[in-house]
Amino acid sequence: MKKAPLLQGRRGLALCLFVLLVSAVLAAWQFMPASPANPPAAGSVAAMLAELKDSTEPWRSNRRDISTLMADLTESRIGTAAISDEAVYVTTADGLQYWVPDQSGRIADLLLERYAGLSGERFPVTLFDTDGETPWYKRVLPYSPIGLLILLAAGVAIYRMQPYRARREGTGIGFDQVIGAGEAKLALRDVTAYLRDPAAYAALGARPPKGVLLTGEPGTGKTQLAKALATESNAAFIQVTGSEFSSMYFGVGIQKVKALFRAARKQAPCIIFIDEIDGIGKRAEQQRSSDAESNRIINQFLAEMDGFEPASGVLVLGATNFPNSLDPALLREGRFDRSIAVGLPGLDDREKLFRLYAGKIRAAEGLDYAQLARNTVGLTPASIAYIVNHAALLAARGEALQVEMSHFVDAIETCRIGEQPSGVTPLSATDRKRIAVHEAGHALIAADLRVGRVEKVTILPRGQALGVTLVTPVEDKRLHLESELRARIMMLLAGRGAEQLYFNEVSSGAGQDLQEASKIALSMVGALGMSPSGTLLSLQAVREANIDFDSRASIEAADHLLRSLERECLARLRLMKPALDEITQRLLDEETVPGEDVLAAIARLPQPSQDAQISVLIGPALEAIDRVAASAMNGEGLQLTPLGKDGDDEGPGMV
Template structure:
């Protein structure tokens, strides 16, 4: 059966080369029309010219180049003086000016805004038996008007601008097309992310062999939502999926649907799913979907447009349209920002959290990235992985690359252990600013007391392993104490959080005990300690009064809360942690002073200095542990 003409035209216009050709034809047609219009008006002006060339010679000169007249503007008295003296040869009446040519070849222009001067000249001519001079109406060609016109180049640029601005409205699906990924990333190259890889493997198996599922009446998930911190590997999983699935793969971004034109975002959503259905079986990957799927109160017109885009996306996911063979994979760092209707069953059936890498995963990541450099043979990958606890795969990749840069800076042919350790410290504490001006002796001592206070309380409360203390500026900090966690933990007890608050406030406590005055250096510590205390009060039910109500849930239910009550409960937790830090530092002030002297001498010391100082005074340490247990 012969294909209908209209359907054939639509099929051809979906081709990207046909779309580009159509855009070029539209632009060229506009330019050709503009050129033809100018040619037609110029020819019409020539045909309208009078037959008597002698009488219109001055008029033609004005039409071709009015500058000799317009550059010489005279007052009205000069014109009447030339008329009385019989010195006027010809006067050409324009729209708002009179072009005067004198017998002594003097050309000038007289302003005539309301035509009164023209009427006086005409009355003067008609009252005389023989005309004193020639007067006629000035007929300027279209391309040179007395009012002025836009330059041809400006008009062409405007035409091109509006053409390119309107073309995406005529073809909104141009933004989304099949991406040809040259990368050969596979699931075996993605380290960790076990649950996410199993989910994606199920999807690729269904797309390759759907008969294995249809026999069991199993329906694959319509959508999979990847969540997790930035840098855990969500986009890398999508790249592996593009290489493994063996079907069409369309990539989009949440910000692609925004537009300055009303209604264009909705058309882009329709065009995206129209193309996905046409290329089924197909996987549609939307990165940073929170830029699309966030619904807001309609305080402005743009907010209403964003909500309509969300509605159209929901309809396309699970509406009357048949989306069979289309898999939607999305990734976001802000899952709480998504509309609840977007995450219900039938749309995004499965939400997969991509966690931070475990110790084994970090070892494999370090081996993988270090193998791309020239590593030394004696690298201890397990120790390096322990120092990278809590870091994402993206951060580990940065560490390895930075270690290679440090090796090149030191003229080393291989990446040694100190290079990687220094790169880890730079990632966690910031790079040392060697060009910063040294602080005064009083400030150096204050920074040393502050940092040793962190290290001492952290070692006593066993919140982690004290790795290094330095009073050299790193980033914005005047000094840094590096305390690494002992193990990967997902759950934290109340005592651990209280100990964390004590460690954060111990720098301020050390200044108060030793120097009898606090400084502004504890601003960041106060901020972080307050954040931990607020989470204990609002989310974890760990306030002093043991209240179990979740403040976040109360806010969602619209129940008003008094900020003063919440602040009082947070202050109580901070006070307990601060008092514990004060007590520990007072009991171990001798140890603190000993470590401070070594830190001032060497500027950077390892955590072993802290542990050695505590072990050399075992009776004091045991008393401190007993007293701290009593405080807890």
């Protein structure tokens, strides 16, 4: 929900200052004491009242009892008297000032009763600071905290329940400003035409889509596409989030859904953009009170989407990274009629993104944008924006006048393998050698099996890793062969295998490698039909069918696959032992070895050794691989992260 325009920007600040100024003037006017035009005569009751308002101390310092008051009254020694709610103040004819406490008011009643029976000239009597003459603000002042709380609660309630406001002037972003997502933009063209002229579709009897769901990885530009659609279609734009309908009070979420669609119908043609729509959730059995409220919100949402006519000019646009978390009734035809996948940018799109973001910083002339695009295969537009910004930060840190190519390269490495930590405790010679052997094993197997382009291998800590082998994909891929997956597993197991080959013992540094290799193996066995036993059963289908399933067989098959690939990896490492020795020594001497030197070390191996390696090859020359996930096969399998990103393990490891 957007703030009211009156409260935004400078207008909101000016309004607040104006209200404060008016409040201060009114308070000063109310509390300012009124000064009499002519001073009262000395000895008069008016003069006594003026002195009492100034200070009651002259009377308070001289306390008397009721007998003194009655004696002065009987002997006519009282000059003036003032009665308040708590005391009687007396000034005698000879100027003596005293007071008599009167909390119950009985003394004042007695005084007035005797005063009525006096004969002759009577002394003047007045009232001082009683409830009848107390200013209104003093009577209200004790209740002011409660009143302020009530006003504050009412203001918050009014603000929270105000109708959703639509943006009419456009978002400032068109399809031309959204780089990449070409397929998604093409799919949204007819939606744009419908929003521009809903009546034309209704005249032909065509039923335009009521809802469009944008899916894809985080950072691919789903929100930007929604804003661009609103601009291109000249439609009003209301942006909310899926979690905005949740509330701790029953019924509030339902009222928010009603208010949202009511505002959209009034502003039609209008786009309701619900970011992170998976926050609405799924309907479930009402085992808890919160489940009941969540179900009612989803039901109201379904009813509202069924309630508006196709020609009403209202489109619900949702964006999510987890489409499987949505209720199936929400995704059926007639509600969200279309699901558009927003993919990763291609090579040309990445180059355009680098040029776009580099134009916003002081970049050096002659930057190789094509090379930057080739080195960022598989990264999202948000990641590219981060890389450009981080490159500028690195340049500022080094007090450079411009952002050079070296800054961009360092920023890409930081994005892929993490920041280089400072103040790290130096490692012992034994640990350095073990890390060097581990990383050399990764680099040699990755280069030999052509898993990707080996950019560099280092034993300097990066992120949570004690050493890093940076392998980048060389092309965008959506399908991965079984041989490619097996090659990636062998690359992940190569560090552990090299340690076992050198030291006859493995270390905890391979923990993250085993986790990634296990994810791939489980996906191959349980989702992709690549089990060594030949089974084609998908575990995802078993879960969706609500069938009890013993997963031990799948786990054993995945473990068998890992063990067989480990044996192949060890055999390949033994054949490349001279190259392994060379790269290990280079790492110990120089700490960082370029990828070209790794390829050169493999090329210098004896020819018979290279021929012998053919016997353990598992397929032809392998292409680059960026990420391996069951979702690439339109399933919900295990998600696999690309090599080089920080893991979720609890301690440092080696990649």
